[in-house]
Amino acid sequence: MLFFQLLVLLFLIITLIGLQFWVIWSSSKDDDVNHPTRKIKIMEKEIQSPHDILSLAMSHNASHRPLQFSEMTITNCPELSIVKADTGTIYPFVASFETYTFQPYSLCSTVVKLAAIETLNKEWASSENSKLQFSDEFISKTWSMGSGNVFFILSDNDEFIGCVAVDTLNFYPCISNLIVQSEKRDKGFGSVLLEAGEEYAKRFKHGIVRLWCETSMFPFYVKRKYTKGEQIKEDVFLMQKRL
Numbered sequence: 323m324l325f326f327q328l329l330v331l332l333f334l335i336i337t338l339i340g341l342q343f344w345v346i347w348s349s350s351k352d353d354d355v356n357h358p359t360r361k362i363k364i365m366e367k368e369i370q371s372p373h374d375i376l377s378l379a380m381s382h383n384a385s386h387r388p389l390q391f392s393e394m395t396i397t398n399c400p401e402l403s404i405v406k407a408d409t410g411t412i413y414p415f416v417a418s419f420e421t422y423t424f425q426p427y428s429l430c431s432t433v434v435k436l437a438a439i440e441t442l443n444k445e446w447a448s449s450e451n452s453k454l455q456f457s458d459e460f461i462s463k464t465w466s467m468g469s470g471n472v473f474f475i476l477s478d479n480d481e482f483i484g485c486v487a488v489d490t491l492n493f494y495p496c497i498s499n500l501i502v503q504s505e506k507r508d509k510g511f512g513s514v515l516l517e518a519g520e521e522y523a524k525r526f527k528h529g530i531v532r533l534w535c536e537t538s539m540f541p542f543y544v545k546r547k548y549t550k551g552e553q554i555k556e557d558v559f560l561m562q563k564r565l
Contacts, residue, residue: 388509389422389510389511390510390514391417391521394514395418396416396417396521397416398414399416402414402428402472406470409526412470412525413525414426415521421479422477423476424475424476424514424515424518426473426474427461427465427472428462430475431480433480434477437503438475439456441501442454442485442499443455443456469490471488471489471490472487472488474515476514482503483503483506484502484503484511484512484515485499486501486518486519487519488523495522495531496533496534497520497531497533500519500533520563520565529564530565531565532551532560532561532562533561534559534560534561535548535550535559535561536557536558537557546563547564548563
């Protein structure tokens with residue numbers, strides 16, 4: 323008899339605890355209606371077509387999806403054009419999409435230029451293969467538009483994202499200094515910079531573009547159809563791609 327009474331008492335205690343949790347959960351559920359996340363769920367229930375759901379998702383995630391070079395609008399820069407005897411007039415370009423801008427170094431704001439120089443010096447200082455020191459004067463002279471060389475910068479408003487240079491004084495165009503700000507890596511910006519550099523190299527009507535590559539970066543370039551060539555240094559190889 324005592325055992326049965328204990329069971330009943332235990333059952334009542336469990337029931338009371340369960341009721342308390344149910345009351346708390348019900349009240350919090352009602353309060354969540356005014357929470358932004360809850361509102362989105364309610365909005366999704368009211369949407370009738372898959373197209374509307376996709377539009378809503380894009381509006382909430384536009385700033386998080388990777389940037390694609392193919393969706394950028396390209397505008398030629400006549401004021402920076404050069405004339406090559408074998409290829410005619412060649413134009414560098416500005417590419418833009420939403421708040422992103424890809425343009426020659428000379429067109430960038432001072433804030434972006436300083437951020438680019440700081441990043442370049444930091445990256446090269448950590449490399450055993452070069453001890454270059456970048457400055458505004460060094461970049462402006464080395465990648466002078468009159469020679470066809472160009473140093474491109476990718477930025478988001480006035481925030482530096484990355485850079486890539488294209489050198490045209492060799493027999494084939496060469497891509498160099500492809501660097502992405504450390505906080506912006508693994509988001510597709512490196513691919514955007516590389517594609518843009520290749521697009522500019524195509525304007526010289528050479529069938530091949532080349533670059534120097536440290537062994538740690540092999541996977542990145544091999545994935546983008548570059549092939550390994552001769553060894554330059556212990557862990558640096560020449561790589562090339564047919565355009």
